[in-house]
Amino acid sequence: MTSEPVGRLRAGASRDDYASMARLARALYGNGLCAQEVLRECYGVAFPEEVFVVVDAGLWSLDLLAYFTNQPWELAVPPERGGPANLPDSLADVESLLLTRDPDLLPLLQIPAAQAGEDDRIVCYRLEELRVGRSTVFYLAAEAYPSAGVREGEAVRCGDSMLAVLREEHAASLRSLEEEWNSPGNVGAGSVSGDEVMQARASLEVVEELQRAAARRHGVGTKKE
Numbered sequence: 001m002t003s004e005p006v007g008r009l010r011a012g013a014s015r016d017d018y019a020s021m022a023r024l025a026r027a028l029y030g031n032g033l034c035a036q037e038v039l040r041e042c043y044g045v046a047f048p049e050e051v052f053v054v055v056d057a058g059l060w061s062l063d064l065l066a067y068f069t070n071q072p073w074e075l076a077v078p079p080e081r082g083g084p085a086n087l088p089d090s091l092a093d094v095e096s097l098l099l100t101r102d103p104d105l106l107p108l109l110q111i112p113a114a115q116a117g118e119d120d121r122i123v124c125y126r127l128e129e130l131r132v133g134r135s136t137v138f139y140l141a142a143e144a145y146p147s148a149g150v151r152e153g154e155a156v157r158c159g160d161s162m163l164a165v166l167r168e169e170h171a172a173s174l175r176s177l178e179e180e181w182n183s184p185g186n187v188g189a190g191s192v193s194g195d196e197v198m199q200a201r202a203s204l205e206v207v208e209e210l211q212r213a214a215a216r217r218h219g220v221g222t223k224k225e
Contacts, residue, residue, distance in 0.1 A: 048135035
């Protein structure tokens with residue numbers, strides 16, 4: 001593909017139109033760009049290494065306490081690995097809503113509430129933070145379903161990075177399950193099993209390994225600069 005059609009696709013690409021962003025990403029991959037370069041071209045900022053270690057680990061197969069958004073994740077999956085998908089999933093509605101409300105926010109995850117009656121959280125990067133090399137993440141409260149609305153209010157800073165927030169979430173979940181498992185009242189229907197605790201522990205270890213992988217890749221990138 002020549003630079004002329006890529007230029008037309010870039011001119012017509014808009015974050016509120018997933019299909020146009022996916023077409024641009026596929027064209028950029030077709031021109032030999034890697035995932036890091038594709039996201040930089042699509043959003044005008046460099047993304048943290050944590051994004052790419054998550055994609056490399058098998059984005060949609062990771063059993064984590066979160067739903068991944070369509071953008072930027074689908075655009076970070078090269079065609080040889082099946083991406084970017086032609087159509088977005090139900091979280092596209094939330095992404096569009098947040099784009100209208102605050103274009104500087106880039107949603108990454110929807111984390112389900114840990115307890116009934118609590119809100120889910122939409123975790124986002126800010127483009128202005130990415131421009132100065134910070135992976136700071138912010139959250140907004142959301143309804144309890146991936147396709148539901150986002151509550152009114154300002155985005156609140158929730159961590160130095162997406163993986164730091166995910167680790168915190170998984171560690172808290174493991175602590176809660178261990179407390180229930182060790183409780184004398186943990187008997188009968190609805191009780192916590194040892195398998196659940198082991199699965200939660202394994203999921204936490206997955207997130208911690210992703211953090212280590214991101215740190216290693218960041219260190220390599222720093223040395224090359």
